[in-house]
Amino acid sequence: MLQMLELRTVGAPLAGPLGEFFERLRAAGDERQFHPHPLDRAEADRRTRYDGRDLYYVLMDEARVIGYGMLRGWDEGYDIPSLGIAVHPDERGKGLSRLIMLFLHAAAKRRGAGTVRLTVNADNATALRLYREIGYTLRDMGGGRLEGIIRL
Numbered sequence: 001m002l003q004m005l006e007l008r009t010v011g012a013p014l015a016g017p018l019g020e021f022f023e024r025l026r027a028a029g030d031e032r033q034f035h036p037h038p039l040d041r042a043e044a045d046r047r048t049r050y051d052g053r054d055l056y057y058v059l060m061d062e063a064r065v066i067g068y069g070m071l072r073g074w075d076e077g078y079d080i081p082s083l084g085i086a087v088h089p090d091e092r093g094k095g096l097s098r099l100i101m102l103f104l105h106a107a108a109k110r111r112g113a114g115t116v117r118l119t120v121n122a123d124n125a126t127a128l129r130l131y132r133e134i135g136y137t138l139r140d141m142g143g144g145r146l147e148g149i150i151r152l
């Protein structure tokens, strides 16, 4: 099967595929674990028209969005960006999350960041294992949330 993997900055032509991806995450019940913004087509449209300092990327297989990663916080004036990541439910367990995370770390470093942070639900075992393996230090924030920090 032909496979064309590509990491791309979220932009105008991707509104449809990104909307489909968000709806698929919602249908899989991922909204509780991943809620940086609403997961619907209107939000996909907003993301593709976004023009600020924060960074949004998609991993594409041909015309399909199979992964999504972001670094946010610069727009709000923070020096340490917050990382967010989601992989298409049919594409999990293939190591794609690592690829996206290392890419995001490189993008953050190029922007001058020395550290990246993230927050995660304490019951998101898959994400916790991934973040620990990559080298994040996790601390309990209370309320069922953990904060992860990594020095780049």
Ligand SMILES: CC(C)(COP(=O)(O)OP(=O)(O)OC[C@H]1O[C@@H](n2cnc3c(N)ncnc32)[C@H](O)[C@@H]1OP(=O)(O)O)[C@@H](O)C(=O)NCCC(=O)NCCS
Residues within 6 Å of the ligand: 030, 033, 034, 085, 086, 087, 088, 089, 091, 092, 093, 094, 095, 096, 097, 098, 119, 120, 121, 124, 126, 127, 130
């Ligand atoms: C967390 C997430 C990004 C991991 O993505 P991924 O690309 O599946 O990551 P990996 O390929 O490293 O697999 C992680 C683990 O998933 C499990 N897994 C394996 N096959 C799987 C499958 N078909 N479906 C789901 N999970 C699977 C394995 O335990 C694997 O760990 P291991 O390979 O180290 O033993 C992904 O599960 C996801 O998008 N979850 C919903 C959104 C979310 O929780 N984001 C993080 C919020 S803080």
